[in-house]
Amino acid sequence: MTGSEQEHAEGFLALAKNRRTIYALGNRLTLAEEEIIETIKEAVRQAPSAFNSQSSRILILLGQEHHRFWELTREQLRKIVPPENFQGTSDKIDGFAAAAGSVLFFEDQQVIKGLQEQFASYADNFPVWSEHSTGIAQYAVWLALTEKGIGANLQHYNPLVDADVQRTWNIPESWLLRGHMNFGSINAPAGEKTYMDDNARFIIAR
Numbered sequence: 703m704t705g706s707e708q709e710h711a712e713g714f715l716a717l718a719k720n721r722r723t724i725y726a727l728g729n730r731l732t733l734a735e736e737e738i739i740e741t742i743k744e745a746v747r748q749a750p751s752a753f754n755s756q757s758s759r760i761l762i763l764l765g766q767e768h769h770r771f772w773e774l775t776r777e778q779l780r781k782i783v784p785p786e787n788f789q790g791t792s793d794k795i796d797g798f799a800a801a802a803g804s805v806l807f808f809e810d811q812q813v814i815k816g817l818q819e820q821f822a823s824y825a826d827n828f829p830v831w832s833e834h835s836t837g838i839a840q841y842a843v844w845l846a847l848t849e850k851g852i853g854a855n856l857q858h859y860n861p862l863v864d865a866d867v868q869r870t871w872n873i874p875e876s877w878l879l880r881g882h883m884n885f886g887s888i889n890a891p892a893g894e895k896t897y898m899d900d901n902a903r904f905i906i907a908r
């Protein structure tokens with residue numbers, strides 16, 4: 703697709719183009735919490751997974767619980783970031799905490815283990831497909847939030863925060879944290895995005 707074709711994209715491709723990493727997020731959402739929760743649930747429900755294994759698991763944190771996540775992350779980072787760099791790290795955390803909520807994406811390792819036992823010849827593939835599945839679920843949620851005018855960014859403070867998350871929200875031991883999506887109102891648009899040359903990326907044979 704050329705640049706000008708992208709500018710005229712409609713429907714799904716317009717939505718895909720509109721989805722960006724938004725760091726300047728606020729907590730002024732025009733959508734009711736219940737509608738946001740249902741949007742996230744439906745995006746995950748409709749996401750495909752290997753053998754329809756539905757291995758994705760989700761923790762949605764809103765308001766104070768979202769803050770709680772970032773406070774425990776800040777305290778874990780304090781232990782490993784050199785003191786002279788910590789102020790910058792802490793400021794970054796303040797930025798993430800200012801969002802309205804977050805979606806934590808897990809993959810249930812018990813499901814993957816069960817599939818490996820059931821279909822031994824594919825055993826090596828199931829962990830890989832689980833990673834594909836969480837990626838698809840994450841993208842689906844990101845798009846669904848975008849469609850509702852909600853901004854988001856994707857973070858990875860796992861495995862640093864895994865034990866705290868498990869303890870704080872009573873998460874089953876088999877759930878493995880794979881990513882964390884902050885979401886909220888859009889205080890500033892995404893930065894400029896560059897695209898690599900299509901000729902280096904796509905091979906078309908016909």
Ligand SMILES: Cc1cc2nc3c(=O)[nH]c(=O)nc-3n(C[C@H](O)[C@H](O)[C@H](O)COP(=O)(O)O)c2cc1C
Binds near residue numbers: 723855856
């Ligand atoms: C698998 C994956 C991991 C990412 N991890 C992070 C991350 O840990 N922190 C972050 O700020 N952005 C992260 N991002 C966001 C990318 O930096 C971003 O998607 C990319 O620069 C393209 O920008 P866009 O999202 O605005 O299109 C991640 C994106 C993907 C797809």
